[in-house]
Amino acid sequence: MNDNIPAETDSTAGIDFVRAIVERDIRDGKHGGRVHTRFPPEPNGYLHIGHAKAICLDFGIASEYGGKCNLRFDDTNPSKESVEYTESIKQDIRWLGFDWEDRLFYASDYFGRLYECAEQLVRLGRAFVCDLGPDELRDYRGTLTQPGRESPWRNRTVEENLDLFRRMRAGEFPDGSRTLRAKIGMDSPNICMRDPVIYRILRAPHHRTGTDWCIYPMYDFTHCLSDSIEGITHSFCTLEFEDNRVLYDWILDQLGVHHPQQIEFARLNLTYTVMSKRKLLQLVEEARVSGWDDPRMPTLCGLRRRGYTPEAIRSFSKRVGIAKRDSVVDISLLEHTLREHLNAVAPRAMAVLHPVRLVIENYPEELEEELDYVINPEDPSAGTRKVPFSREIYVDADDFRENPPKGYHRLSPGAEVRLRYAYLVRCTGFTTNPDTGQIEQILCSYDPDSRGGDAPDGRKVRGTLHWVSARHAFEADVRLYDRLFTRENPMDRSDGRVFTDHLNPESLQVLRGCMLEPHLKSTAPGDRFQFERTGYFCADSVDSRPGHPVFNLTVPLKDRWARRNP
RNA sequence: UGGGGCGUCGUCAAACUGGUAAGACACAGGACUUUGGAUCCUGCAUUUGGAGGUUCGAAUCCUCCCGCCCCAGCCA
Numbered sequence: 001m002n003d004n005i006p007a008e009t010d011s012t013a014g015i016d017f018v019r020a021i022v023e024r025d026i027r028d029g030k031h032g033g034r035v036h037t038r039f040p041p042e043p044n045g046y047l048h049i050g051h052a053k054a055i056c057l058d059f060g061i062a063s064e065y066g067g068k069c070n071l072r073f074d075d076t077n078p079s080k081e082s083v084e085y086t087e088s089i090k091q092d093i094r095w096l097g098f099d100w101e102d103r104l105f106y107a108s109d110y111f112g113r114l115y116e117c118a119e120q121l122v123r124l125g126r127a128f129v130c131d132l133g134p135d136e137l138r139d140y141r142g143t144l145t146q147p148g149r150e151s152p153w154r155n156r157t158v159e160e161n162l163d164l165f166r167r168m169r170a171g172e173f174p175d176g177s178r179t180l181r182a183k184i185g186m187d188s189p190n191i192c193m194r195d196p197v198i199y200r201i202l203r204a205p206h207h208r209t210g211t212d213w214c215i216y217p218m219y220d221f222t223h224c225l226s227d228s229i230e231g232i233t234h235s236f237c238t239l240e241f242e243d244n245r246v247l248y249d250w251i252l253d254q255l256g257v258h259h260p261q262q263i264e265f266a267r268l269n270l271t272y273t274v275m276s277k278r279k280l281l282q283l284v285e286e287a288r289v290s291g292w293d294d295p296r297m298p299t300l301c302g303l304r305r306r307g308y309t310p311e312a313i314r315s316f317s318k319r320v321g322i323a324k325r326d327s328v329v330d331i332s333l334l335e336h337t338l339r340e341h342l343n344a345v346a347p348r349a350m351a352v353l354h355p356v357r358l359v360i361e362n363y364p365e366e367l368e369e370e371l372d373y374v375i376n377p378e379d380p381s382a383g384t385r386k387v388p389f390s391r392e393i394y395v396d397a398d399d400f401r402e403n404p405p406k407g408y409h410r411l412s413p414g415a416e417v418r419l420r421y422a423y424l425v426r427c428t429g430f431t432t433n434p435d436t437g438q439i440e441q442i443l444c445s446y447d448p449d450s451r452g453g454d455a456p457d458g459r460k461v462r463g464t465l466h467w468v469s470a471r472h473a474f475e476a477d478v479r480l481y482d483r484l485f486t487r488e489n490p491m492d493r494s495d496g497r498v499f500t501d502h503l504n505p506e507s508l509q510v511l512r513g514c515m516l517e518p519h520l521k522s523t524a525p526g527d528r529f530q531f532e533r534t535g536y537f538c539a540d541s542v543d544s545r546p547g548h549p550v551f552n553l554t555v556p557l558k559d560r561w562a563r564r565n566p
Numbered sequence: 567u568g569g570g571g572c573g574u575c576g577u578c579a580a581a582c583u584g585g586u587a588a589g590a591c592a593c594a595g596g597a598c599u600u601u602g603g604a605u606c607c608u609g610c611a612u613u614u615g616g617a618g619g620u621u622c623g624a625a626u627c628c629u630c631c632c633g634c635c636c637c638a639g640c641c642a
Contacts, residue, residue, distance in 0.1 A: 014579095014580055014582085015580095016579090016580095040642095044642085074642070076642085077641060077642075080642090134639085134640060138638075138639085141638055143568085144569075144637075144638060145568045145569095147568090175640085176640060178640090179640055188569085189570090190569055190570070192569095192570095192637070194638085202640075218639095218641085219641070222642095223642085239570095239571070239572090239636065240635090240636055240637080240642095242570055242636075242637090243570050245570090246570090264571085266572090266635095271577080319579090319590060319591080321578065321579050321580085321590095322579095323579070324571070324572065325573070325578090325579090325635095326571095326572070326573095326636095327577080327578060329577070329591090330576085330577045330591060330592065332577085332592060333577080333578070333590080333592085336590090336591060336592090339603090343603075344604095348601080377603095377604080378604065409602075410602090420600060421600070454600075455600095462602085464600050464601065464602090530601085530603085532601050533601045533602080533603070534601090534603095557604095558602095560603090562602080564602090
């Protein structure tokens with residue numbers, strides 16, 4: 001993994017509780033001091049930044065402690081899963097920078113062994129076939145405060161259960177007519193333990209096993225055994241599975257097999273976005289966004305298209321930490337790690353998003369110059385390139401004010417500014433459109449002795465503007481993105497509104513006719529730049545065409561001036 | 567009102583078996599600057615949900631209380 005991020009030495013702090021457990025286990029020689037984790041996504045949707053936290057934990061801990069991490073698809077519900085999702089998940093994990101090497105597994109690989117385990121449980125007298133339908137089952141389960149009732153089918157003989165379970169597998173019974181249940185007890189205060197269903201009849205073609213099976217194991221049964229089969233030592237999952245841990249342990253204990261330790265941590269929440277697959281799916285289906293990879297989505301494919309780097313996401317994951325407290329991380333932390341990385345690696349370029357023509361009246365009509373441009377001041381090894389200059393250029397409309405506010409050190413009548421890496425120019429006048437009153441053209445004179453931007457006499461020039469030579473510029477579309485929601489917590493229903501009511505109508509703004517440096521014309525999709533004084537941008541991977549890149553705003557530069565002068 | 571978890575700065579998050587509240591983001595000042603970027607300084611919890619108690623000493627131990635999250639899919 002080649003991080004171009006300055007060493008993350010900010011962690012003088014203690015390690016998180018998960019790593020503390022792993023280290024203690026290594027010290028104690030548990031599992032022979034071995035560390036083996038797994039990332040177990042269900043292929044029923046796209047990965048998002050919350051999954052990135054889990055991936056960084058699972059793969060991160062394995063690599064930190066000399067262990068391994070498997071990728072295992074938890075594909076036990078064929079009605080919701082597909083190969084499309086498995087492919088996107090693999091791509092996203094690789095993009096994030098992690099490698100499962102030859103350890104790509106599917107829970108469906110274990111269907112045969114899982115079935116054997118289920119029969120074993122039956123033989124042990126620890127599972128039975130139950131004929132209760134879904135409604136009855138719910139009724140028998142009891143409530144949070146009242147214990148459940150035992151199924152009337154609970155005391156079938158081992159032989160009968162075995163026979164029935166085999167016939168379930170053979171397809172003799174209709175979907176939903178019977179289940180295989182663990183025989184634990186109906187009076188547990190933990191509802192997970194009230195004779196939970198471990199196999200159901202479901203005639204749905206599976207994306208890997210086709211129609212081989214008409215019964216599928218449930219999560220609780222599958223997960224612990226898959227972990228066990230793979231020799232996992234530490235099984236990390238999110239908080240909502242805490243109650244399930246008892247069942248995880250119970251099943252493994254009954255079968256007397258290798259017993260990994262499940263450890264739960266808090267999932268990631270971010271301000272100004274939603275993180276559930278269901279909500280994200282809704283945004284896609286209702287066309288509130290252009291798709292799973294819309295650059296405003298918190299999906300990994302969305303962030304990638306937006307211009308986020310894997311390094312930034314990994315750094316972010318490290319900084320949010322791992323704990324058990326429900327929390328909501330400020331999106332500005334993610335933006336910070338992004339800027340931190342991009343600042344270090346992104347080549348600079350000049351792009352004028354809201355162009356206004358500026359004429360340097362004393363600059364020779366036909367003259368063209370090639371000026372030296374520093375590619376990245378943060379990285380001298382990036383070197384320099386040439387940028388063309390001429391009498392007429394474009395500057396940003398926001399860089400000129402007829403009546404400048406206090407503290408404004410850009411262009412205004414009489415004011416002198418520096419054109420980055422070019423010349424010092426002084427504003428001598430301007431013209432406006434008589435109909436609209438809009439600034440049409442800014443007039444300036446330049447100081448020929450200031451080539452490169454240095455004041456020959458050392459005079460102070462506060463403002464430095466980006467610009468692009470009019471006759472060399474090319475037009476392009478640039479999309480400005482902002483947060484998708486206007487609320488820190490879009491799920492806030494205190495005023496009776498739903499999350500889609502909080503969508504930010506200004507989250508996407510398309511700018512046409514932006515004027516860019518000619519050298520940007522050959523940008524390849526996905527290439528990232530810092531447009532000086534504006535922000536970080538990347539060429540869109542979907543809508544760019546050869547010679548016609550379309551740029552996405554990845555994240556704006558911080559702007560203290562704008563902040564103080566709203 | 568059952569069970570399982572969790573409550574430390576605006577937001578994350580440290581503080582090993584009690585020893586006198588890290589760090590980061592954000593925010594606010596200032597320095598510097600050919601990006602109002604970056605960088606660099608400075609400030610930012612007399613206090614750990616609350617109330618008692620034990621102790622020379624408590625975020626850490628005890629008691630009671632308050633608040634928040636999760637669980638009643640043949641989803642994961």
